[in-house]
Amino acid sequence: MFNDPHLRPLPGAHATHAAIAPTVPALRVGLIGLGTVGTGVWQVLRRNQALIAARAGRHIEIVAVAVRKLPRAAKLLGDAPGVRLTDDPLQVATHPGVDVVLELAGGTGPAREWVLAALAQGKHVVTANKALLAVHGTALFAAAAQHGVALAYEGAVAGSVPVIKALREGLAANRIDAVAGIINGTSNFILTRMRDAGVDFASALAEAQALGYAEADPAFDVDGVDAAHKLALLAANAFGTPVRFDAVHVEGIRALQALDVAAVAQLGYAIKLLGIAQRARRQPAGVELRVHPTLLPAHQLLAQVDGAMNGVLVHGDAAGPALYCGAGAGGEQTASAVIADLVDVARLPVHGGTAQQRVPALGVHAAACADLPVLPMAEVVTPHYLRLQPRADVPEADVTRALAQLLHDEGVQAERLDWYTDGSQPAAARHLLLLTQPVADAVAARVADHLQHWAQGGVVRLRVAGPEACM
Numbered sequence: 238m239f240n241d242p243h244l245r246p247l248p249g250a251h252a253t254h255a256a257i258a259p260t261v262p263a264l265r266v267g268l269i270g271l272g273t274v275g276t277g278v279w280q281v282l283r284r285n286q287a288l289i290a291a292r293a294g295r296h297i298e299i300v301a302v303a304v305r306k307l308p309r310a311a312k313l314l315g316d317a318p319g320v321r322l323t324d325d326p327l328q329v330a331t332h333p334g335v336d337v338v339l340e341l342a343g344g345t346g347p348a349r350e351w352v353l354a355a356l357a358q359g360k361h362v363v364t365a366n367k368a369l370l371a372v373h374g375t376a377l378f379a380a381a382a383q384h385g386v387a388l389a390y391e392g393a394v395a396g397s398v399p400v401i402k403a404l405r406e407g408l409a410a411n412r413i414d415a416v417a418g419i420i421n422g423t424s425n426f427i428l429t430r431m432r433d434a435g436v437d438f439a440s441a442l443a444e445a446q447a448l449g450y451a452e453a454d455p456a457f458d459v460d461g462v463d464a465a466h467k468l469a470l471l472a473a474n475a476f477g478t479p480v481r482f483d484a485v486h487v488e489g490i491r492a493l494q495a496l497d498v499a500a501v502a503q504l505g506y507a508i509k510l511l512g513i514a515q516r517a518r519r520q521p522a523g524v525e526l527r528v529h530p531t532l533l534p535a536h537q538l539l540a541q542v543d544g545a546m547n548g549v550l551v552h553g554d555a556a557g558p559a560l561y562c563g564a565g566a567g568g569e570q571t572a573s574a575v576i577a578d579l580v581d582v583a584r585l586p587v588h589g590g591t592a593q594q595r596v597p598a599l600g601v602h603a604a605a606c607a608d609l610p611v612l613p614m615a616e617v618v619t620p621h622y623l624r625l626q627p628r629a630d631v632p633e634a635d636v637t638r639a640l641a642q643l644l645h646d647e648g649v650q651a652e653r654l655d656w657y658t659d660g661s662q663p664a665a666a667r668h669l670l671l672l673t674q675p676v677a678d679a680v681a682a683r684v685a686d687h688l689q690h691w692a693q694g695g696v697v698r699l700r701v702a703g704p705e706a707c708m
């Protein structure tokens with residue numbers, strides 16, 4: 238079925254655009270995966286074919302597709318008989334008639350082999366697979382550099398939002414000091430529903446699943462892993478370091494209570510799952526890499542990125558803060574970023590028969606890429622939010638006195654102390670809310686531990702955003 242060594246678009250497959258000389262060869266794409274994103278790419282490429290060709294200077298044609306379930310894909314591709322269909326991705330990855338391999342299958346196992354095989358054959362690779370690049374990025378980017386080809390991944394980080402291009406090209410003059418992003422649409426949708434509808438995590442998750450914003454197994458999204466994959470890629474581009482997914486501190490939103498979402502609103506905050514990469518304030522050579530629920534002043538722009546949207550705030554020393562915002566997922570939305578990568582490949586200058594990759598995959602050339610120490614989370618300094626419901630057998634005044642003594646002993650400054658009345662219970666319960674000045678994570682954890690003695694139920698501790706998330 239798949240042994241034609243001369244894959245090329247069907248004659249007349251693309252309506253001739255006046256700007257494209259018929260002698261300019263089309264860029265031949267081998268697509269692995271025709272699911273949500275693959276189908277989006279297929280549709281957008283067909284719909285905007287002439288426009289994209291005019292921008293790329295060549296036609297971009299999908300000439301081969303690999304999937305598992307052939308009949309479904311055959312139906313989808315039905316009116317394009319020139320496209321070869323197979324259930325063997327390796328054939329697509331290594332076929333001599335393919336110039337660019339588009340990996341849209343996902344996962345970190347076989348996808349790694351397909352990508353390595355394609356790169357070894359001198360083929361450019363475009364992928365939206367953040368898990369693959371976060372886990373195996375070092376080897377894959379090295380292979381791409383060794384073979385002088387592109388390994389492009391705009392669709393992997395923030396869906397439609399071209400933030401990799403912004404970091405790598407638009408902000409190339411800047412020393413990047415910090416990146417703070419809402420980079421998981423599922424979590425952001427859930428947090429938005431918890432705030433707006435006052436529902437708990439489980440109900441908001443069920444709603445996200447019913448609407449197709451969350452997978453049946455939502456673990457990667459709600460446990461912060463997906464955001465950590467993306468943060469590792471953003472940080473590498475921001476700081477010129479290797480991809481350090483292993484060093485990212487990761488906490489998700491599963492344990493978040495509706496009570497805290499409501500209580501922080503009283504203080505003027507919203508809770509967002511933020512991925513934060515920033516140069517450590519107290520250790521100039523190091524960086525912080527962390528994903529966790531974060532209190533953001535509600536009037537800040539990033540706090541207003543709601544629903545399934547993504548937003549990435551980048552602080553450059555020359556540009557200042559800039560917010561990049563848009564759809565973080567979806568078939569055509571992600572296809573927008575994926576096809577932009579294909580256009581970049583189509584535009585590469587060709588020397589001696591080989592298209593020369595010019596923009597380094599991680600923003601700096603390999604020789605300049607340098608690892609930086611990652612600050613342990615215990616040493617990361619942020620303001621904190623603590624909440625506790627005082628024990629019924631202890632007067633509130635005793636609890637506040639004990640808290641004041643504890644803060645004094647630990648050298649922690651209180652920024653604000655408040656009471657929140659939880660009216661959702663039959664007997665309204667009062668909760669003590671504390672916002673601290675910036676304090677090391679280990680110290681805040683110790684304070685929360687000691688406060689346990691005075692609390693019924695747990696003591697909730699959340700971090701508050703610093704200037705890195707504000708503009």
Ligand SMILES: NC(=O)c1ccc[n+]([C@@H]2O[C@H](COP(=O)([O-])OP(=O)(O)OC[C@H]3O[C@@H](n4cnc5c(N)ncnc54)[C@H](OP(=O)(O)O)[C@@H]3O)[C@@H](O)[C@H]2O)c1
Nearest residue numbers: 270271272273274304305306341342343365366566567571
């Ligand atoms: N969905 C989004 O909004 C989004 C956004 C940004 C990035 N991404 C990333 O884009 C990638 C694709 O996501 P998706 O949502 O499009 O996934 P999806 O809907 O599950 O589609 C995956 C496709 O890959 C094919 N596939 C999987 N394993 C295969 C194998 N071993 N051999 C052949 N074909 C195989 C599947 O074939 P069958 O259908 O025949 O099983 C399916 O066509 C992932 O890395 C994801 O993280 C997705």
